[in-house]
Amino acid sequence: MATTRTAVPLLNLTRQFSAMREELLAEVAKVFETQRFILGENVAAFETEIARYLGTPHAIGVSSGTDALLVALMALGLGPGDEVIVPAFSFFATAGVVARLGATPVFADIEPESFNLAPESFASKVTSRTRAVIPVHLYGRCAAMEEILEIAARRGIAVVEDACQAIGAKRGGAFAGTLGKIGAYSFFPTKNLGAAGDAGLVTTADAALAGRLRDLRVHGMNPKYFHSEIGGNFRLDELQAAVLRVKLRRLETWNEARRAVAARYRELLAPLVASGKVGLPAEAAGHRHVYHQFVVRVRARDEVRRRMAEAGIGTEVYYPVPLHLQKCFAPLGGRPGDCPEAERAAQEVLALPVWPELLPEEIEAVAAALAAAAA
Ligand SMILES: *Cc1c(COP(=O)(O)O)cnc(C)c1O
Numbered sequence: 001m002a003t004t005r006t007a008v009p010l011l012n013l014t015r016q017f018s019a020m021r022e023e024l025l026a027e028v029a030k031v032f033e034t035q036r037f038i039l040g041e042n043v044a045a046f047e048t049e050i051a052r053y054l055g056t057p058h059a060i061g062v063s064s065g066t067d068a069l070l071v072a073l074m075a076l077g078l079g080p081g082d083e084v085i086v087p088a089f090s091f092f093a094t095a096g097v098v099a100r101l102g103a104t105p106v107f108a109d110i111e112p113e114s115f116n117l118a119p120e121s122f123a124s125k126v127t128s129r130t131r132a133v134i135p136v137h138l139y140g141r142c143a144a145m146e147e148i149l150e151i152a153a154r155r156g157i158a159v160v161e162d163a164c165q166a167i168g169a170k171r172g173g174a175f176a177g178t179l180g181k182i183g184a185y186s187f188f189p190t191k192n193l194g195a196a197g198d199a200g201l202v203t204t205a206d207a208a209l210a211g212r213l214r215d216l217r218v219h220g221m222n223p224k225y226f227h228s229e230i231g232g233n234f235r236l237d238e239l240q241a242a243v244l245r246v247k248l249r250r251l252e253t254w255n256e257a258r259r260a261v262a263a264r265y266r267e268l269l270a271p272l273v274a275s276g277k278v279g280l281p282a283e284a285a286g287h288r289h290v291y292h293q294f295v296v297r298v299r300a301r302d303e304v305r306r307r308m309a310e311a312g313i314g315t316e317v318y319y320p321v322p323l324h325l326q327k328c329f330a331p332l333g334g335r336p337g338d339c340p341e342a343e344r345a346a347q348e349v350l351a352l353p354v355w356p357e358l359l360p361e362e363i364e365a366v367a368a369a370l371a372a373a374a375a
Contacts, residue, residue, distance in 0.1 A: 005311070005312055005365075006312070006361055006362055006365035007312030007313070008312065008313050008314060008353050008358070008362045008365055008366050009314040009353065010314030010315060010316050010351070010352075010353050011190055011314070011353065011355050012355065012357075013189065013190070013194070013355075015355075015357035016254075016355075016356070016357060019357075020246060020247075020250070023246055024243060024246050024247075027042075027242040027243070027245070027246055028196075028239060028242055028243065030242070031238050031239050031242050034238075036238060037237055037238050037239065038235055038237055038238065039218075039235055039236075039238075040238045041238075042238045042241035042242045042245060043061050043235075043236050043237075043238060043241040045241070045245060046061060046236075046241040046244050046245050046248070047059045047060065047061055049245060049248055050201060050244075050248060051203070053175075053248065053251075054175045054177065054178055054183075054203060055174070055175060055178060056175075056177075056178045056183070056203040056204070056205060057204075057205050057207070057210070058203060058204050058205070058206075058207065058209075058210035058213075059201055059202075059203045060201065060202045060203070060210065060213045060214055060217060061199070061200075061201055061235075061236030061240075061241060062199075062200045062201060062202055062217055062234045062235070062236055063198060063199065063200060063233070063234045063235055063236060064186060064188070064198040064199065064200045065093065065162075065164040065184060065185060065186020065187070065188060065191075065200040066093040066096070066097060066186075066200070067200055067232075067234040068164075068184035068185060068186065068200035068201060068202045068234075069093060069094065069097040069134070069160065069162060069164075069184045070097040070100065070101070070232075070234070071202060071213055071216050071217060071231070071232070071234050072160045072182040072184050072202055072213070073097055073098065073101055073103070073132065073160065074101065074216050074231065074232075075182065075209055075212045075213050075216055076131065076132060076158050076160070076181070076182075078098075078101050078103045078131055078132060079101055079102050079103055080102040080103065081103075081129060082103040082104070082129060082131040082132075083103065083104045083105075083106045083127060083129045083130045083131065084098040084103050084104070084105055084106065084130075084131060084132045084133065084134060085105075085106045085107075085108050085117075085122055085125050085126070085130060085132075085133040085134070085157075086098065086105050086106070086107060086108070086117075086133075086134045086136075086323065087107070087108055087109075087110050087116065087117040087134075087135070087136050087138075087323075087342070088107040088108065088109060088110065088322045088323050088324045088334075088338070088339035088342035088343075089110045089115060089138070089319065089322050089323070089339075089341075089342035089345050089346065090136040090138060090162065090319070090323060091136075091164070091165075091318070091319065092319075092323065092326070093162075093164075094134055094136055094162050094323070095107070095323045095326075095329070098134075099328075099329075103131070104129075104332070105323070105329070105332070106125050106127075106130070107125075107322075107323055107324035107332075107334060107338065107339055107342075108121040108122045108124075108125045108339070109121040109338075109339040109340065109341050109342055110339070110341050110342050110345065111144065111341070112341050112344070112345070113282040114138075114141055114143065114144070114282060114284075115138045115139060115141070115281075115295070115345055115349075116135065116136060116137065116138055116141065116142075116143035116144065117133075117135045117136065117143050117144070117148065118144075118341070119144050119147035119148055119151060121339075122135075122148060122151060123151050126151070126155050126157065130155065130157055131157065131158065132157060132158040132159070132160055133148065133152055133157050133158075133159055133160070134159075134160050134161070134162050135148050135159065135161055135162065135180070136161075136162040136164075136165075137161065137162065137163050137165060137166035137169055137176045137177075138165060138166075139165055139281065139289075139291070139292055139293040139294075139295050139318075139351075140165050140166050140168075140169050140192065140258075140289055140290035140291050140292035140293065141166070141169065141281065141282075141283075141287065141289040141290075142166065142169050142170070142171035142176050142287055142289075143161075145161075145171055145179045145180070146172075149179065149180065152180075158180075158181045158182075159179075159180030159181050160180060160181060160182045160183075160184065161176065161177045161179060161180045161182070161183045161184065162184055163176040163177030163183050163184060163185050164184060164185055164186035164188075164191065164200075165186075165191065165192075165292040165293070166192075166290060166292065167185050167191070167192050167193050167251065167290070168192060168193075168251055168252065168255040168288070168290045169287070169288055169289060169290045170287065170288035171286065171287055171288075172286055177203055178203060178205070181204065181206065181209070182202055182203070182204045182209065182213075183201075183202065183203040183204070184200065184201070184202055185200055185201040185202075185203070186199075186200050187199035187200060187201070187240070187244055191292065192251065192254065192255060192258070192290055192292050193244065193247055193248060193251050194247070195240040195243055195244055196239065196240065196243045197239075197240060198240075199236055199237075199240040199241075199244065200236070201236075215228075215229070215231060216229070216231035216232065216234065217231065217232075217233075217234040217235055218231065218233070218234075218235065219231045219232060219233065253356070254356040255290045255291075255356075257356030257357070258290060258291040258292075258354055258355070258356055259288075259289070259290070259291060261291070261294070261354050261355075261356070261358050261363055262281075262289070262291045262294050262354060264360070264363050265280075265294060265352065265354075265363065265366075265367060266280060268363070268364065268367035269296070269367055269370065269371075271371075272370065272371055272374060277298065277299075277374045277375070278296050278297065278298055278370065278374055279296060279297035279298075279348075280296060281294060281295055281296070291354050293318060293351040293354060294351065294352050294353075294354035295318070295349050295350065295351045295352075296349075296350050296352065296370070297345075297348040297349060297350075298348060298350055298370075298374050299348070301317070301347060301348055301349070301350050303373075304350060304370070304373045304374050305317070305350055305373075307369075307372070307373035308369045308370060308373045311365075311369040311372065311373070312365075312369075313352075313353070313365065313366050313369040313370075314353060315350050315351055315352060315353075316350075316351045317349060317350065317351070318349065318351055319346060319349075320346055321346060322339055322342040322343055322345075322346050323342075324338050324339055324342070325343070352366050352370065353366055
């Protein structure tokens with residue numbers, strides 16, 4: 001046990017900012033000098049740069065990760081009567097966007113080791129009305145895309161990847177979000193690539209779909225003031241794009257630093273794993289986990305979390321209620337027991353600090369506090 005108390009917040013973005021302050025503020029200042037704030041040269045350049053990074057032909061900047069998912073489903077023409085299969089364990093937006101279009105979210109269970117959509121559960125939920133599936137790469141680890149893509153192809157179902165937590169993650173050499181029909185990313189400030197506000201991205205390899213996504217981003221308008229379909233205001237703005245361009249250049253370094261923190265946790269927590277007190281996130285061959293979150297499983301999770309808070313260690317629960325049991329989805333008839341692994345995860349998961357700038361002694365303090373709290 002450390003004798004001096006080291007407080008470690010779940011996330012602290014000020015270290016990241018300090019390391020690039022001048023460069024970032026200079027780019028922001030340039031936007032003000034041009035006074036062009038919407039769909040200008042930074043958005044265009046960011047789209048080119050991130051498409052090149054991800055190895056995808058088309059990248060379209062949008063207003064948030066939620067809007068990325070929403071515009072993706074709009075581009076696929078989904079609406080009332082259509083079913084979209086989503087994992088029962090995710091951030092709310094994954095299912096919320098489906099319901100907002102009048103379509104029906106259908107909840108499938110997750111794999112216990114990856115926390116991601118279980119292919120067998122997905123397959124078991126397919127009906128004649130299933131139009132799309134949204135695998136989520138939760139915590140920065142890719143879902144079982146080979147199996148999911150195979151089932152989807154066989155049943156004629158579009159795959160929209162929720163890569164909001166997984167920019168930079170890879171599976172079989174391809175980046176998360178580039179494997180399905182459309183990929184959706186979030187640049188919420190706390191994500192691995194974070195803007196200075198809300199921002200998001202959609203990617204696709206389909207040129208026609210890319211054109212449709214671009215039109216829907218500006219009210220379905222093409223050419224100017226002619227609307228052949230109804231879109232929305234889903235634009236990414238210049239200030240956000242300017243910030244994202246500076247940060248994209250550092251993303252690989254940051255993701256590697258997150259992986260190094262995770263590797264250190266594995267060493268430090270090995271005794272807790274051996275004694276069965278803590279379960280660690282699984283890494284799999286051929287995957288690159290980018291640790292948006294480092295999530296352990298513990299029994300008496302809320303008590304462990306409280307004790308760690310007393311020791312000055314920030315943690316969080318992503319997510320305490322599975323989607324099929326959220327009050328707003330009660331009309332869909334979800335019941336406890338429908339998705340047992342999602343329900344168990346909601347009871348057991350605990351996210352530890354895993355940001356790139358963590359110091360060695362801070363990582364040790366987190367591990368020591370978890371050991372004491374889970375004892
Ligand atoms: C963050 C997140 C979203 C939503 O992104 P916003 O940019 O906050 O709208 C959607 N899905 C998942 C899994 C997320 O983590």
